[in-house]
Amino acid sequence: MTFLRDTWAEVNLDAIEWNVKKMREFLSDDVQIMAVVKANAYGHGDLEVAETALESGASMVAVAILDEAIALRKKGIKAPILVLGASRPEDAPLAAAHDISVTVFQAGWLVKAERHLGIHPLKIHIKCDTGMGRLGVLSFSELNELVQMVKQSPQFIWEGIYTHFATADQIDERYFQKQLTMFDSWMEQLDEKPSMIHASNSAAAMKQDSKKFNAIRMGISMYGLSPSPEIKPFLPFELKPALSLYTKIVHVKRVEKGSAISYGNTYVAEQGEWIATLPIGYADGWIRKNQGKDVSLEGIRVPIVGRVCMDQCMIKLPDYYPEGTKVCLIGEVVTIDEVAERLDTINYEVACMISSRVPRIFIKNNQRKAVKNIILDQTP
Ligand SMILES: Cc1ncc(COP(=O)(O)O)c(C=O)c1O
Structure with a gap:
């Protein structure tokens, strides 16, 4: 690409590497890092950040929308990719053909997607709304209904379950603990577990003693930034802004x-x-x-x-x-x-x-x- 202007953003991939490696050292070995590279890697450059994160200890990437996931596949990213936002059921075959995992939270979505899917099975992460009020099933029974539907269909691969915290970046942990307790109890009630269970964003992942399940979704801290000014003095390792x-x-x-x-x-x-x-x-x-x-x-x-x-x-x-x-x-x-x-x-x-x-x-x-x-x- 040619640029003819003297205004530019510099993205220090060495800082991205540092931040991911520090997170890797901080977590136990059985916790995977999903590098969140939605919105062009928070404006930093999706391909370059994804490649650096994967070389530095992340094993998967996450984006917000299917377009971002397909763009990364076309640019050569071979690692697993999860779409965190809603996708359309009619686009399920496209996601499956590119081996992209999608987020699901409605039984009706699965019924419609199943009709559209052909030879490629679709990888599914079921989203639980434990208090964010954005996307996700609102009860264990609703979760279990979706789990059974996914497990029973040969067109779906049940890869993950997750939730998202609304207040992990605040010092007051009461609401965070409430969400965590609810998610944990739903996970305990499951008779079978998928290969990935994840809940933590950067702020939750950087809490010393909170349960991390077996994957975290690392966004803002990968870019070397604190999830909030409030918790900046308490971060467990140095972050380098990129x-x-x-x-x-x-x-x-x-x-x-x-x-x-x-x-x-x-x-x-x-x-x-x-x-x-x-x-x-x-x-x-x-x-x-x-x-x-x-x-x-x-x-x-x-x-x-x-x-x-x-x-x-x-x-x-x-x-x-x-x-x-x-x-x-x-x-x-x-x-x-x-x-x-x-x-x-x-x-x-x-x-x-x-x-x-x-x-x-x-x-x-x-x-x-x-x-x-x-x-x-x-x-x-
Ligand atoms: C569902 C989900 N998980 C993880 C993240 C990453 O969060 P953070 O950038 O605070 O690490 C985001 C970002 O907004 C998100 O929407």
């Missing part, structure tokens, strides 16, 4: 006192000032709420002045800097957690928001993978 966002100054000007900057004249220079234009805006996921907030210019914090435009925004420089000077919007000085806090959201959303128009550059073994027409300095 994503940074960069651009380069494309225009520098000295403006006079009283000069207005950007749409709506919301910023007016209080004195003679150096103002630089950056080629990144809200169409890149660098949204308007970043107005007035800092970016890092060679390690110094400088503010975004005036409105963020669709493709550009302006910063106030402490002095003259030449065009081509690198600016870091997300990285070591201004962390993704800081950006999330200022935007009144979570780090997950900030990473996912960086649009497909921003090229991703991957660092592996401390080396940048070349991307045509992007001129970078070679020191990561």
